[in-house]
Amino acid sequence: MPSLIDRILEGREILQRRPWPRTVVGAHLWKFVANELAQGRLRLLGLWGEPAMVHMAIMDEDAAEIAVVSLDCADRIYPSVGLRHPPALRLERAAYDLFGLTAEAAPDARPWLDHNCWGARFPLGSRIDALPKATPYRFLPAEGDGLHQIAVGPVHAGIIEPGHFRFTASGETVVRLEQRLGYVHKGIEGLMAGANLERAAQLAGRVSGDSTVAYAYAFSRAAEAALEFVVPDRAIWLRALLAELERLANHLGDIGAICNDASFTLMHAHCSVLRESVLRASNSAFGHRLMRDIIVPGGVIRDLNDEGEKIIQAALDNIRLRFPALVELYDNTASLQDRTVGTGVLKPALARQYAAGGYIGRASGRAFDARRALAYPPYDDLRFEVPVLNEGDVNARVWIRVREVEQSLSLIDQIFERLPEGSLRADAEQFRGAREGMAIVEGFRGDVLVWLRLRDGQIERCHLRDPSWFQWPLLEAVIEDNIVADFPLCNKSFNCSYSGHDL
Amino acid sequence: MRKLLFESLFRRPFTEQAPSSDDTAVAELATAVGRAARRRLGRSLSIREVDAGSCNGCELEIHALNNAYYDVERFGLRFVASPRHADVLMVTGPVTKNMRDALERTYHAVPNPKWVVAIGDCARDGGCFAGSYAVVGGVSEVLPVDLHIPGCPPTPTVMLKGLLALLERADTGAVTP
Numbered sequence: 001m002p003s004l005i006d007r008i009l010e011g012r013e014i015l016q017r018r019p020w021p022r023t024v025v026g027a028h029l030w031k032f033v034a035n036e037l038a039q040g041r042l043r044l045l046g047l048w049g050e051p052a053m054v055h056m057a058i059m060d061e062d063a064a065e066i067a068v069v070s071l072d073c074a075d076r077i078y079p080s081v082g083l084r085h086p087p088a089l090r091l092e093r094a095a096y097d098l099f100g101l102t103a104e105a106a107p108d109a110r111p112w113l114d115h116n117c118w119g120a121r122f123p124l125g126s127r128i129d130a131l132p133k134a135t136p137y138r139f140l141p142a143e144g145d146g147l148h149q150i151a152v153g154p155v156h157a158g159i160i161e162p163g164h165f166r167f168t169a170s171g172e173t174v175v176r177l178e179q180r181l182g183y184v185h186k187g188i189e190g191l192m193a194g195a196n197l198e199r200a201a202q203l204a205g206r207v208s209g210d211s212t213v214a215y216a217y218a219f220s221r222a223a224e225a226a227l228e229f230v231v232p233d234r235a236i237w238l239r240a241l242l243a244e245l246e247r248l249a250n251h252l253g254d255i256g257a258i259c260n261d262a263s264f265t266l267m268h269a270h271c272s273v274l275r276e277s278v279l280r281a282s283n284s285a286f287g288h289r290l291m292r293d294i295i296v297p298g299g300v301i302r303d304l305n306d307e308g309e310k311i312i313q314a315a316l317d318n319i320r321l322r323f324p325a326l327v328e329l330y331d332n333t334a335s336l337q338d339r340t341v342g343t344g345v346l347k348p349a350l351a352r353q354y355a356a357g358g359y360i361g362r363a364s365g366r367a368f369d370a371r372r373a374l375a376y377p378p379y380d381d382l383r384f385e386v387p388v389l390n391e392g393d394v395n396a397r398v399w400i401r402v403r404e405v406e407q408s409l410s411l412i413d414q415i416f417e418r419l420p421e422g423s424l425r426a427d428a429e430q431f432r433g434a435r436e437g438m439a440i441v442e443g444f445r446g447d448v449l450v451w452l453r454l455r456d457g458q459i460e461r462c463h464l465r466d467p468s469w470f471q472w473p474l475l476e477a478v479i480e481d482n483i484v485a486d487f488p489l490c491n492k493s494f495n496c497s498y499s500g501h502d503l
Numbered sequence: 504m505r506k507l508l509f510e511s512l513f514r515r516p517f518t519e520q521a522p523s524s525d526d527t528a529v530a531e532l533a534t535a536v537g538r539a540a541r542r543r544l545g546r547s548l549s550i551r552e553v554d555a556g557s558c559n560g561c562e563l564e565i566h567a568l569n570n571a572y573y574d575v576e577r578f579g580l581r582f583v584a585s586p587r588h589a590d591v592l593m594v595t596g597p598v599t600k601n602m603r604d605a606l607e608r609t610y611h612a613v614p615n616p617k618w619v620v621a622i623g624d625c626a627r628d629g630g631c632f633a634g635s636y637a638v639v640g641g642v643s644e645v646l647p648v649d650l651h652i653p654g655c656p657p658t659p660t661v662m663l664k665g666l667l668a669l670l671e672r673a674d675t676g677a678v679t680p
Contacts, residue, residue, distance in 0.1 A: 115600075115601045117600040117601050117603065117604075118600055118636050118637055119600075119636070120636060123636040123637070154602065154605045155553055155586075155605050155609050157584035157585070158584070159552045159554075159562050159565050159566055159582060160554070160562065161554050161557075161559055161562065162553075162554050162555075162602060162605065182601055183556075183599065183601045183602050183605070184554070184556045184557070184596070184599055184601070184602065185599055185601055185637050186556055186597065186599055186632045186635055186637055186638055187632070187635035187636050187637035187638065188632070188635075190635055190636060190637070191631075191632065191634070191635050199631070202631055203631060206558045206560070206631060206632075206655075207558065208558055208559060209557070209558040209559035209560025209561070209562070209563055209656065210559055210560075210563060212558075212560065253563075253566075266504065266507070266508070269570075269571055270507075272566075272567075272569075272570035272571065273570060273571050273572070275570070276567060276570050276571075276572050279567070283658075289564070289658060290560055290563065290656070292560070292655065325506070325507055326507075329504050329507055332504070333504060497559065498559070499556075499557070499558045499559050
């Protein structure tokens with residue numbers, strides 16, 4: 001039986017095949033896809049604009065098939081997907097702010113990234129002057145006796161990124177949380193347009209600092225798909241090493257930080273030491289603690305020598321020695337378990353609806369991991385498990401990360417055993433005309449999607465979709481009926497990216 | 504937990520005496536910063552960090568200043584939750600237009616005398632985000648910057664060096680708060 005995506009694409013001109021098909025559809029089929037998303041037969045991977053076109057990336061999860069459908073909208077109006085499928089809402093609001101594309105009949109038409117500070121509207125579409133006076137942002141109402149509001153941010157108490165949270169509480173219990181993001185919008189997609197590959201890769205690596213490897217990896221793979229680059233084997237394996245080191249460092253740091261938000265600082269202190277050991281080893285082996293700007297289109301720019309391998313190996317041995325005691329400590333401390341078990345429950349149905357990636361999805365029964373589902377090299381050739389739990393609470397998210405630390409340790413071992421010799425980077429070929437490419441890479445937080453079109457060696461349009469787009473809205477859902485004091489715990493167990501989302 | 508705590512009584516601390524020249528340098532540096540802070544302010548130095556549009560890379564490294572290897576708090580360098588408790592405003596990012604207002608308001612909430620330290624390459628002039636419709640382009644466009652610490656992101660060691668330089672300059676009166 002042909003898959004749903006095959007049926008959607010049937011008889012249509014395929015504009016791009018690298019590595020997944022893209023086709024232009026009419027409004028009728030666009031609405032059909034929106035309906036299939038709402039019915040749960042397809043998953044939404046992204047929705048983004050161009051000056052007179054809107055694109056939607058979709059996935060048939062059972063068949064692991066992906067496609068992009070595009071709708072011409074010269075009049076800058078298209079049928080809203082968010083009307084039927086709420087996960088698209090914020091993406092549509094962003095497409096309006098950046099391109100002036102209106103989602104017809106969308107239930108939420110408030111601005112999202114545009115805070116009326118840019119001095120212009122629709123900066124990536126047909127620019128017009130800013131509104132003379134900013135209209136106040138209308139938060140959703142919460143009505144009832146004795147409710148009070150708590151406004152937090154954009155400047156938070158800790159050393160974290162800026163964003164605004166509006167809580168409505170009844171006594172200690174949160175009745176509604178509404179997020180207001182966009183504070184760190186830097187206009188990266190605007191800067192991408194017209195950039196050459198080198199600069200664009202640099203920008204991609206600065207979308208979200210904790211995922212700098214994942215972004216450079218995803219961007220490079222998209223560019224390579226467009227240009228049909230053949231990446232040398234050694235580079236393919238080194239990339240996976242970098243990606244696993246990044247995952248390891250972030251998971252170790254966050255497991256401690258989650259416990260810290262339950263005021264259990266001992267875990268935080270020990271986990272920070274392990275995280276630091278990974279960063280120091282990365283610095284010794286690759287010359288940068290966060291391994292920034294090492295993955296580039298065509299390969300990698302730094303090789304790993306024997307000494308670097310030894311240093312990383314020593315750091316991993318140390319983690320293997322010390323981490324189990326910390327896991328035991330987490331598991332056996334009743335006061336800590338009291339805070340994490342049953343707190344901030346994300347229901348599996350919501351995780352599925354939003355196609356939530358990373359540990360958030362996997363702690364709520366969604367087994368998607370791009371390394372397994374899409375099996376991009378070298379992961380098609382590596383042995384690893386994708387841990388899944390169904391509880392969906394803070395505790396489950398911690399355990400998924402614990403298991404993923406173990407998996408990353410094993411993956412790095414396998415990479416060291418089988419790291420092939422050879423060159424590091426393929427040379428770029430000159431080309432004329434337009435080429436498109438797309439890639440999805442599993443970062444520590446979830447699947448990072450990059451779609452781009454190159455023209456004559458330059459980026460014409462590049463869209464980078466952080467996994468947080470589908471995770472932030474779920475945080476609003478999980479905090480409901482929890483106490484205000486548990487918000488930091490829930491928030492840290494999600495650890496969504498502000499910068500990756502605001503872009 | 505008891506076992507872990509017990510072990511830590513006997514295990515050498517992570518901030519070892521002389522494990523490598525690198526770590527010794529860090530300890531010396533941090534002591535020097537603490538001493539300079541006390542000389543200048545008569546007490547320890549409180550820092551309030553504001554992310555004005557960074558990619559979060561700088562924040563990760565600022566966090567590292569608090570881990571057991573650097574442990575800057577032992578020298579009296581403290582990150583505080585409110586700008587009203589701060590002596591130093593540590594700002595990262597190219598300053599997005601959406602954050603400009605919040606940054607200014609945070610600055611005005613810091614009591615005098617105060618210093619502004621801009622952290623990272625994009626905090627100097629916007630870095631690779633310069634020229635975007637959405638960024639102001641550097642902290643000094645918005646606030647009087649006393650010190651800029653370069654790097655993408657600067658390592659914890661580089662940040663410690665920078666804080667020391669700030670205090671020494673403040674000591675000689677080059678900075679008028």
